[in-house]
Amino acid sequence: MSRLQQRTVVVIVLAVLSLGLIALTPLPLFQPVREALNYPLSFVQRPLAAIWSRVAAVLRQDPEVESLRARNAELEAEIARLRADNVRLGESEADMRILSNLLSYAESQPASEYMAANVIGRDSSPLLSYVILDRGSDDGIARGMPVVTADGLVGAVVEVTRNACKVRPVTDPASRVTARLQGSRSPGVVEGGQGGVLTMNFIAQGVRIGEGELVLTSGLGGDYPADIVIGSVSNVKQLDYEVLQAATLNPSVNFGALEIVLIITDFQPVDLAPFFTAPTATPVAPSVPNP
Secondary structure, X not given: OOHXXXXXXXXXXXXXXXXXXXXXXXXXXXXXXXXXXXXXXXXXXXXXXXXXXXXXXXXXXXXXXXXXXXXXXXXXXXXXXXXXXXXXXXXXXXXXXXXXXXXXXXXXXXXXXXXXXXXXXXXXXXXXXXXXXXXXXXHOOOOOOEEEEOOEEEEEEEEEOOOOEEEEEOOOOOOEEEEEEOOOOOEEEEEEOHHHOEEEEEEEOOOOOOOOOEEEEOOOOOOXXXXXXXXXXXXXXXXXXXXXXXXXXXXXXXXXXXXXXXXXXXXXXXXXXXXXXXXXXXXXXXXXXXX
């Protein structure tokens, strides 16, 4: 056996002993053995550490190794860039799909004028819920303008700043929308509720309501244009002793996934309050007889 082979065997044996020592360190039974081997092994560990340091230094200084490292860093940066580009392309494709659907909806309703807006915020609480859009008074947006998507009615603008507006969705508990059933044409009022539940109230008792029947805005009251889809019937609440019946609706719009919407800019709500206010009697001056 050559001297090199002998040294290799010695190094391997010492390395095995070192590993065994490390593995047996927690056991009290091997405390004497560990103490006996610590001293001679320390003479081997120091030169081995020095040799490894020199090898590592050589590897670090090797031009090919440095070149490979630089190339690896470049490839990692390129992969990160491609991933970012892929994400952007996916988002652009999703936006184009939404805009295409909105354009199709606008073309199907040519009587109205529309302005696209991005959802930039949400204000939700157990009692109230709002959606914030990136259009405001500088864009001609005003209170009361309806907001829609290709799927149906979102709500109406309730507050406006110069560059943003707040929309109350139809699912908000404070929302009230006059509506009608598409099949029977029977009127009612769609009200929002807790957890985004929609209920159509004040339906005449004799009206037959089918599950899945569409509910549209009626235009009564002047708050919304007619014939915008609000939702579909999911359940009917009918009691024999009640004069009216109600229906639970599934909203046509997925409010949790709103990104881009359309504001109907040429619609202004009609104030009907004067027609329902009792007229005030005008006092008449008593006649004075001529002398």
